[in-house]
Amino acid sequence: MNFTSETHGKIILMGEHAVVYGQPAITIPLLNLNTQVEVQPSLQAADYLDSTYYCGPLAQVPPSLEGMAALINLLIKDLPIESHLKIKVLSDLPIERGMGSSAATGSAICKALFAFANTHLTYEDLLHYTNFSEKIIHGTPSGVDAVTVNASQPIYYIRPDRISTFNMNLQGILVIIDSGMRGNTGAAVHDLRILKQHRPQLVEPLLQELGSLSQQTKQAVSSNQLPRLGQLFQRAQQILQTLQVSNHQLDILCQRTQAAGSLGTKITGGGRGGCLISLAADQTTAQHIKTAALSAGAQQVWLQPLTNY
Template identity: 55%
Template sequence: MIATGKAHGKLILVGEHAVVYGQPAITIPLLNLQVQATVKSAPAAYLSSDYYQGLLAQAPQDFAGIKSLVNRLEEDLKLEPTTLALQINSALPLERGLGSSAATGAAICRAFFALAQKDLSCQTLINYTNFSEEIIHGTPSGVDAATVNSKQPLYFIKNQETSPFAMNFHGYLVIIDSGIKGKTGAAVAALRLLKKEQPEFVNPRLEELGSLAQQARKLLQTDGLLELGQVFRAAQKILRELQISNQQLDQLVQGASQAGALGTKITGGGRGGCLVALASDFDQAQKIGQAVLRQGAAQVFFQDLKIYS
């Protein structure tokens, strides 16, 4: 008895953090960065991954979402009493803001439903993915769960709208892994506290991030390359003011800019994780990638935006 499930990563182009407070965000699926989960009968409930190998029950706290999701799926699907082992193979770096935890949850869900030979609706898949995300991140917006289960870019407003849309856009993204683990939950909690203490400072900036997301959707549909670079720069300025950035990330932003990036910003939770730089073509994207690697970035990924047209 064996079954597999797959899911892909995600990237927030504009709107991170503001999306938690009802502002829109623009996200794209990273179709080539995938997670595969394999579940099979075994002598013991064992977890095998790049970050932990051992008994599932003894997995560290970072795996609490996976453990709870597995337990719930076994209960809900009423699987025949047996011991199941789970193997996770992922091309997504952990805790970098690229949707690793959401993609892992979605892949596990698909694997368990395949094992149970039961149909899985899109909404049910998103619900299970959000279940594990809430355990991991506390109060996620739901944008990760939606995007790792979508093949198209999304215009997303929490509890209101999830609208796929087609892009008409050329250019490349350089996804820059800073090598520093991002802590989305901690960053969200810190911003929530700052918002409570200084609402007159925080609220207008969150609204501006939402406005930039609206602008970004129009630009992606009309090939506004240079203007999107301006949106990236404006968003990064706000994220820095909201204490989502740090010195290491700011240095990588500067390095990408000096190498010709049209705009560079944090993507995801910040305080580590990844940045995304906009380039006009692949040659420019490569130059940006080489520059930030020399500055100490751990790795880079390239994404051709024409594939979403």
């Protein structure tokens, strides 16, 4: 018998990196970009994983999937599950792009294995197990990804457990730009921690300002202040550049999207690659931004209307 579950992606609108240090962040779920996990008994004498990036015995996954494998092994032990499993993962989300791919996969695996074991899954357990794999993959994640991939509204989040949803009243389009480079959240978080230790007088005020920008972003998106949100994006990107989580290619994409009519463009997620988000006032401008980004080397672009929440 097959058991299938589904979880969606996410984007950090404001507050990345600062959220690790207790500042607020705002995230939005990407309800149309999903990860699906199907679990069934395996006909082989071992647990088996079938995914875009690896197909084979679970015990032989490549290092990039060790967090996923560790989560599966933990769930098999804790539930417990006696039979060997075949686990199939299908995802719309590219990995290591700041779109919540690992959290969405972990969450969907958790839901599917609990269903397979005919065991009730609490929200607390869902976050616990999802964050278990997130810590292996990212080192010291904020926990906001696990929350947002299981939410249907924008999230205002302060680590570790101050979570509130709110309504978005915003006429505009978010252009999500995949730079084509894998991000590395773990390395970016680690390097920023080192920079903070060596230059606290530079880093700490900027992290506090990012927190303030999150507060202002909540007000802007709740009251349809699209140009103001664009200004907040621009300032956040300046800070993230100073904190050394941008790079040359991301900076070029920011410049090209600005020239195409963006109200503001910024990194989303860990940086050093991954995705950017750019704000468009209308569909025509969003298409101009998409064209400019692709011509500047972006790999994929998604258009997310902000009226969907």
